[in-house]
Amino acid sequence: MYQYxxxxxxxxxxxxxxxxxxxxxxxxxxxTEDQFKPLRLMNGLYLQLHAYMLRVAIPxxxxxxxxxxxxxxxxxxxxxxxxxxxxxxxxxxxxxxLEDAPDILAxxxxxxxxxxxxxGNCIRNISSDQYAGAAxxxxxxPRPWAEILRQWSSFHPxxxxxxxxxxxxxxxxxxxxxxxxxxxxxIQLVHKDGELGAKFFVGGGMGRTPMIAPEIRDxxxxxxxxxxxxxxxxxxNRYGRRDNKYxxxxxxxxxxxxxxxYTRQVEEEFAxxxxxxxxxxxxELARISEYFADPAFDTNASDDLDLSDPDFNLWVDxxxxxxxxxxYAIAVISLKPTSGIPGDASSAQIDLMxxxxxxxxxxxxxxxxxxxxxxxxxxxxxxxxxWQKLDEAGLAPANLDLITDSIACPGLDYCSLANAxxxxxxxxxxxxxxxxxxxxxxxxxxxxxSGCINACGxxxxxxxxxxxxxxxxxxxxxxLLGGSAxxxxxxxxxxxxxxxxxxxxxxIETVTDLYLKERQEDERFIDTYxxxxxxxxxxxxxx
Amino acid sequence: xxxxxxxxxxxxxxxxxxxxxxxxxxxxxVDVGENFEAVMQEEEATRRVNVPYAIEAEMTxxxxxxxxxxxxxxxxxxxxRPDLTLKPADPDAGNWVI
Amino acid sequence: xxxxxxxxxxxxxEEPAVSIEAFLDQSNATAxxxxxxxxxxxxxxxxxxxxxxxxxxxxxxxxxxxxxxQILREAGYNGELRASGDVLVDQIAYMRxxxxxxxxxxxxxxxxxxxxALGRYDEVYQATxxxxxxxxxxxxx
Numbered sequence: 076m077y078q079y080x081x082x083x084x085x086x087x088x089x090x091x092x093x094x095x096x097x098x099x100x101x102x103x104x105x106x107t108e109d110q111f112k113p114l115r116l117m118n119g120l121y122l123q124l125h126a127y128m129l130r131v132a133i134p135x136x137x138x139x140x141x142x143x144x145x146x147x148x149x150x151x152x153x154x155x156x157x158x159x160x161x162x163x164x165x166x167x168x169x170x171x172x173l174e175d176a177p178d179i180l181a182x183x184x185x186x187x188x189x190x191x192x193x194x195g196n197c198i199r200n201i202s203s204d205q206y207a208g209a210a211x212x213x214x215x216x217p218r219p220w221a222e223i224l225r226q227w228s229s230f231h232p233x234x235x236x237x238x239x240x241x242x243x244x245x246x247x248x249x250x251x252x253x254x255x256x257x258x259x260x261x262i263q264l265v266h267k268d269g270e271l272g273a274k275f276f277v278g279g280g281m282g283r284t285p286m287i288a289p290e291i292r293d294x295x296x297x298x299x300x301x302x303x304x305x306x307x308x309x310x311x312n313r314y315g316r317r318d319n320k321y322x323x324x325x326x327x328x329x330x331x332x333x334x335x336x337y338t339r340q341v342e343e344e345f346a347x348x349x350x351x352x353x354x355x356x357x358x359e360l361a362r363i364s365e366y367f368a369d370p371a372f373d374t375n376a377s378d379d380l381d382l383s384d385p386d387f388n389l390w391v392d393x394x395x396x397x398x399x400x401x402x403y404a405i406a407v408i409s410l411k412p413t414s415g416i417p418g419d420a421s422s423a424q425i426d427l428m429x430x431x432x433x434x435x436x437x438x439x440x441x442x443x444x445x446x447x448x449x450x451x452x453x454x455x456x457x458x459x460x461x462w463q464k465l466d467e468a469g470l471a472p473a474n475l476d477l478i479t480d481s482i483a484c485p486g487l488d489y490c491s492l493a494n495a496x497x498x499x500x501x502x503x504x505x506x507x508x509x510x511x512x513x514x515x516x517x518x519x520x521x522x523x524x525s526g527c528i529n530a531c532g533x534x535x536x537x538x539x540x541x542x543x544x545x546x547x548x549x550x551x552x553x554x555l556l557g558g559s560a561x562x563x564x565x566x567x568x569x570x571x572x573x574x575x576x577x578x579x580x581x582x583i584e585t586v587t588d589l590y591l592k593e594r595q596e597d598e599r600f601i602d603t604y605x606x607x608x609x610x611x612x613x614x615x616x617x618x
Numbered sequence: 619x620x621x622x623x624x625x626x627x628x629x630x631x632x633x634x635x636x637x638x639x640x641x642x643x644x645x646x647x648v649d650v651g652e653n654f655e656a657v658m659q660e661e662e663a664t665r666r667v668n669v670p671y672a673i674e675a676e677m678t679x680x681x682x683x684x685x686x687x688x689x690x691x692x693x694x695x696x697x698x699r700p701d702l703t704l705k706p707a708d709p710d711a712g713n714w715v716i
Numbered sequence: 717x718x719x720x721x722x723x724x725x726x727x728x729x730e731e732p733a734v735s736i737e738a739f740l741d742q743s744n745a746t747a748x749x750x751x752x753x754x755x756x757x758x759x760x761x762x763x764x765x766x767x768x769x770x771x772x773x774x775x776x777x778x779x780x781x782x783x784x785x786q787i788l789r790e791a792g793y794n795g796e797l798r799a800s801g802d803v804l805v806d807q808i809a810y811m812r813x814x815x816x817x818x819x820x821x822x823x824x825x826x827x828x829x830x831x832x833a834l835g836r837y838d839e840v841y842q843a844t845x846x847x848x849x850x851x852x853x854x855x856x857x
Contacts, residue, residue: 082854085839104665105826122630125630126632155702232809233779233810233813234779238779312780312783416698488697488699548686
């Protein structure tokens, strides 16, 4: 994986010093909260319900054991012994003191990490496929491209006060594991005439007005990537709406201008940008790519697995994925135990995952947008030993992509924007559907819960989505069906009137029962829903 | 009744205006009537509190209870982690929150 | 604390700035003021007539002026480029990178804090109109 050179290190070290100075000025009263807020947000520091919250960037979700261990250290030393892995492939801490924040950033910088631009109206942490570099179906590793974009977007002087936040994802396979088309810019690496380049999708997003990004260019060569991204951003910075923050995302601009007009303006700007020398040379992509070269796989590793332990067998079947290298597997650690808090991990669990990465996965981990952790390169002959250690630590739920592998935002338990709690719902659903046989009978079922319309829990993209709302001071939950964040991207629709907490769980059971009744052959829930349509589900729920 | 809440500037802790100082316990909050703008301005200017705001609350036998669910959650702590609330030893402490 | 900041050697331009509309209408104005949201490109055919362009920031979070400045510098404008309005000390380094060389902030700025901020980052990741060599160029010569 990528390693900082002296320049990268100097940038993060300088950022620590800068933020230390800004915090001192705030504490001394030389900055008002209004003035300080954008500065702290650009270092990932929010003021939430109970305390400050710090969001640490995990660029494209990739980190090594040492970095992971530092995340555990921060949880222990500065927080309350746990962290929360998020749908942006980041980690956030809920109980941070402002006066500690500069020291935390310094600790992060010591392992080549930071919290730069994890909030604010700027270009956020670049996300990517959590199986990058390991997936059997990718045409290239998307992370060097994501790293080029990370450096370009860090401290970007023109694009740090955008109309609204800006999220970019890069993938390199036809299967989309990163919700690419629900980003402000989604990039898919593609080949054209033997050359690797980027297909651009612009104007997707969730939030209160969900949209699927349309394709605006089928190919941008590697040596024009930054010019093209600059063009996309400049048109947005100039013309994105600033009169209404709910209409300020680029999706609204693309929608209001129309894809053709937005594309025309970008192309015009791109023609100009190309003359300015903004692009790193291809040698820079080559330099970065070397860091992402394959680890030293054992090419004689065997594909044989002893599956005689039935629990191990279930875990292998559900939580491992095909690796590009014979004899290896991608192993997914589910952070969704029954009654657990989706995405939360204790410092001890974080440390253990760091150890296991070093021991079994060439010192690499990934964070997924569905709030799980990946060990990307595990030799199949090591899987049993790995599973036993995970199981001992409560890290081996065999529920990847099943109904209890839900995404949930922090909700009203932690978040100052939330209208309703999300976590208790995820917990109750995991209890109602705790029987693994029943979950497996239901098959792939993406359940996503948001505690407000901002959709951090991706409810629009859930096969089943839940949106918490405030109805006259009490929590109320709307049920949505038919969303997908994968390559078959679709937006879920609301079934009808909302429910209380138990009511919405009953409704989910009604919906899954209907699916089991209507299912043909090996249809997934989403397939049956698409074939049968909303009406039948509505009828079953509301009568 | 109206009470004032905010967060401690340095630590981020949730705090409540007691009439002369800030307390972590909502039970210590006092009714400020309509006299909250001046208190908030003064306290924010001296940086004893960050982003204060006034809310509706109801006086009960156990002390003031915020009207809105969000401030009730703030008053005690996350409902899903009773061990991290202000009253971790009391299993019934959160009964009034939701 | 300072209210007017200038990084130019020439004399301050005294003529009051007119609106883009007025400038395009009258041939003899040499200073123009761009409001947030106005199209800086309207000035491009007439850049050689201009000695001062003032770009207004109605709120510090309104970043349109950064792009307006870049557009003018990219087109070769080398007169004074002044940021006015809600300009905060922690923004001046980015504004300098976008080509601003004068500042008229609504609230006075602590010169010491500004100097520290301007000197803080030794290197930069992006190529902009300030002609500093980006890190990728330093890496590859």
